[in-house]
Amino acid sequence: MSVVALVPAAGRGERLGAAVPKALVELDGESLLVHAVRGLWASGCVHHVVVAAPPNQIDVVTAALSSLGAAVTVVSGGAERTESVWLALQAAVAEVPDTEVVLVHDAARAFTPPAMIRSVVEAVRAGAPAVVPVLPLADTVKQVDADGRVLATVDRASLRAVQTPQGFERGVLVRAHEAAAKAALGATDDAGLVERLGEPVLTVAGHTDAMKITTPFDLAVATALLTHRGR
Numbered sequence: 001m002s003v004v005a006l007v008p009a010a011g012r013g014e015r016l017g018a019a020v021p022k023a024l025v026e027l028d029g030e031s032l033l034v035h036a037v038r039g040l041w042a043s044g045c046v047h048h049v050v051v052a053a054p055p056n057q058i059d060v061v062t063a064a065l066s067s068l069g070a071a072v073t074v075v076s077g078g079a080e081r082t083e084s085v086w087l088a089l090q091a092a093v094a095e096v097p098d099t100e101v102v103l104v105h106d107a108a109r110a111f112t113p114p115a116m117i118r119s120v121v122e123a124v125r126a127g128a129p130a131v132v133p134v135l136p137l138a139d140t141v142k143q144v145d146a147d148g149r150v151l152a153t154v155d156r157a158s159l160r161a162v163q164t165p166q167g168f169e170r171g172v173l174v175r176a177h178e179a180a181a182k183a184a185l186g187a188t189d190d191a192g193l194v195e196r197l198g199e200p201v202l203t204v205a206g207h208t209d210a211m212k213i214t215t216p217f218d219l220a221v222a223t224a225l226l227t228h229r230g231r
């Protein structure tokens, strides 16, 4: 009855603009990917991790993760995030046949608190087929047209920003990805694919530390976060 975490880490990190793929960018001497996998393992509720790495970095990634003492499999990622997750999911099902719960966690959310990871797993174990951690929005949100003219002010109270890890009952995630692969559909998150199946998606409380590192500004914020934690 295992919990497997899939870590899509095969992106190029174009918005960050570093010399190496984003997951391999180092903070405090370790890559974002190593920080992310350490957090998953520290949650104490993950039995196996499958990383989707940039295809030309498999050896580097495998070596970097070997010191963590975690059960890790590294596979080649795909051209889009959805494809990377699907490749990792197929490897997980083959490698850990008793997989019951699957987490999907971006390497770019390297400093996600282990307690938040546990809360996602607990919600799936309690019966939710799909679970996403969310935060309320701080900014007012407006809908605009193609020319940038405001059409409406959206009611912020009903909106949430979505983080990872997202947690799934294994069968639901497999069905969602099979359907997406068949229709050549992509999505920026896996819960979006589950919604298309008509399955309910539950939310749990996210955390500001689970921020996604996308731009150089985010990397500066994450550096400050790490310094603060180290005190």
Ligand code: CTP
Residues within 6 Å of the ligand: 007, 008, 009, 010, 011, 012, 013, 014, 015, 016, 022, 023, 052, 077, 078, 079, 080, 081, 082, 084, 085, 106, 107, 108, 109, 212, 213, 214
């Ligand atoms: N990802 C992946 N395979 C891809 C694209 C993205 O595994 N083909 C992963 C990234 O490595 C990252 C996560 O999905 O951990 C979220 O994607 P994003 O933040 O967009 O990262 P990148 O695609 O690397 O960044 P950018 O879009 O700026 O190029």
Ligand code: MG
Residues within 6 Å of the ligand: 011
């Ligand atoms: Mg991307």
